[in-house]
Amino acid sequence: MGSADEAEAEQTARELLNSEPNIDAIFALSAVATLGAFRALRDEQNSKVLLVGCDQQYDLLYYLSLGKIDSIVAENTYEMGELGMKIVIAKKRGENPSQVIKVKPVLITLENMSAPEFVPILIHDWRPMP
């Protein structure tokens, strides 16, 4: 599920939980959708369905640290921006840059969220790595 509206995401998640009681996990494709699904699971008091979310939003991290969200797919947004600018510059120089560039996301769980290589991504610390 990937709605951009929290209420809508919540409703979708709730309908899903009601119609498919045997699902194992919900994968939400945006921070808003994750939050909606989280609210639905919480209100249904459903603790057996795992929630895998997207985006390193602070409140999602908090729920992750509490163990209420299973994991979060986090992206290095700084790298995305930097690569995007490089494409623009390459175009300006008349080069023909690649149209699709894949940036490797990371799966953040309760266990690895304090790992030094992931913390900068989670707290948006874009200083150069020491």
Add this chain to the structure above:
Amino acid sequence: MTRIRRIRRWIILSSAVLGGLVMLSIALWQALRTGLPYHDSFSVGRTTEWESYDGTWSVAGGAARNDSDDRGAKFMTGSPNWRDYSVEADVELLGHSGDAGLVIRATDEEQGIDSYRGYYAGLRVPDGTLTIGRANYGWAEYQNSVMPGGIKPFRWYHVKVVAYGCTVAASAVNPDTGESAIAALEEDLNSCSRTGRIGLRSFMTGGVWKNVHVVPAAEADLLQMAGTHDISHSRLVPLTLQQVLDGCKRALKSQLDRPSVPRVPAHTEPIRNLLVAAEMKTSPTSIRGAVILAKPALYVEDSTGGVSIPQANDAPLKVGDEVEVTGIVKQNEFSATMVNATVRLLWAGTASPPLAITVSQAATGAFDARFVELEAFLDTVEETVDKSLILSLHDREQRFRAILKGSSENQRTSSLTEGSRLRVRGVCVASPEYTNHLSPFVVLLRSMGDLQRVAGPPWWSKRNIIAIVSGIVFFSLLACMFYIRAEQWRLRAILQERQRLAHELHDTLAQSFAGIGFQLRAIAKRMPRDLHALHEQLEVASQLVAQGHQEARRSISTLRPGGLDSIELLPALAHTAQAMVAGGPVTVDVMAKGSSWQIPLKVADVLYRVGVEAIANAVRHAQATRIGVVAEYKAQELILTVEDNGIGFVREEVSEGFGLLGMTKRVESVGGAICIKSVPGAGTSVQIAVSLPRPFMSGWPSYRKYDRAAMS
């Protein structure tokens, strides 16, 4: 023009230019300096000096207000040259999330969350702090000072920010309790922003600002505010993960516990379904969505469609708020309306971006009650009696109107010039209540910020073309004037050179001739009388010398126009003729016919020279006793006649000795015609006709006036 007059004119011209430059620099200096102290004019509803970046900015009750939960809505004013100053204002937050405060020393502002360079100090509700940091197309937070008693929405706080050198300090005071908080930062001398504008800014909440006051600040002001306070020097050090989680814990404590989305009603419909369901249902239906317009009517949108709620209960709603609406659905042509509706605020949210569509798409009705963005050309702007602003726009053949309803603070901004291309954001409405069947749809605007100028009107407007044509005409006239003036200077230089030559001839050649003649006569006197052959030769030589002397004198008199340094035709001719016939039996009559007017210098020169030649011929060859010179001024031409009562000549018999060919050439060079009539024994008449347009401007620079009284 004499030299003195020319110098005087130069002095006047250069002092005017110098004066203009001085005035310009004073104005520039004033522009850099002025504006401080500054006080807002929100109490009289004036916001012309403010510029909005995101948000729905309006003025009501003497305060500026942003009724949206935009992420980073800004309202900017002031000069980018303001350096050391303080800004203060009363700030009220309109939501439980986010923050609101003041921007100082801002430059390069654009739409976007942290899209500016400068400093920001704001009150944050969730963690109850006064926060200070620097935005540089990114956000670096320096310090969060906890406000005792927390920050509560719908309550006024007094916020003051001082920037001096590379230190920025902020204080917030709760006027009811006297509680206060101070936050401050200091930056490297190399990297700090030293000048910039001020702004009101809110992040994920609405806000109200009033009594915005800016004054120049000194170091003492900074010390007074943050003298003993611990100033943050750390740059760009983000919070640690633990701090983030702790912050979230504080912020979400209440939210975690709140039964945020009530379970009843259990089911809500997607808004698109209302159109289908309306026919069958009379029982209340519920929907959820985000507020896209709160005034003049409530419009709510989800990802499937939009709905209007005309008689909503008076909940204080902001654009972006997530709401749940329960009511009876009524079907319109393109969208649904919910009547007898109850609106419940779920939580504050972020305004969703508009759907970018074309005017033709909007005209189909498919986007009725949706939040849209479209581009069109502005035709007219009118303000109605209730101070609403109505814009008529078009794109290709499609016409529509954009309406900004009834707050008295609407200002017609300078960007609204007719013919410009605007980007219009607002709610697309096809209901006849607004369209009056005049256009297929109207766009209801939320604030002036929803109008953005994409391009100005095309340059080929009627006014511009008239201006350009008049400019070209003016400069051509100017160029003409300068050309004529230059020609005049050139002719004058020629005349002066001729006069110099005449002086030279007089002083050298003529004197020498006189000397040689004198010597010849002396030789003749002292020579024995019996040398007849030698005497005869001496006599011939004396005659030749006398003839040469005569020729030289004649040349001098033609080179020097009557001893005058200006060309006034008839007086000059009369003067020269009198000199030629002086001591002889010939009489010269000079007269003018018609009212005289100024003639170009070049023409006057030619007429003078040809006239003198004709008079000289009459004197030397015609044995005349009377010479008449007549200048006849007609409407479009000037005729100069020189006639005598001499012996006349037969045209074929005379060669170029009379200079007839030269005369003809000269007259032709100014576009004139010459007619020479001569009957042997009955005199000669030389008539020169030059056609001339009458001058249409008095004082035209190439003409000189001469009055008839000067002629004799």
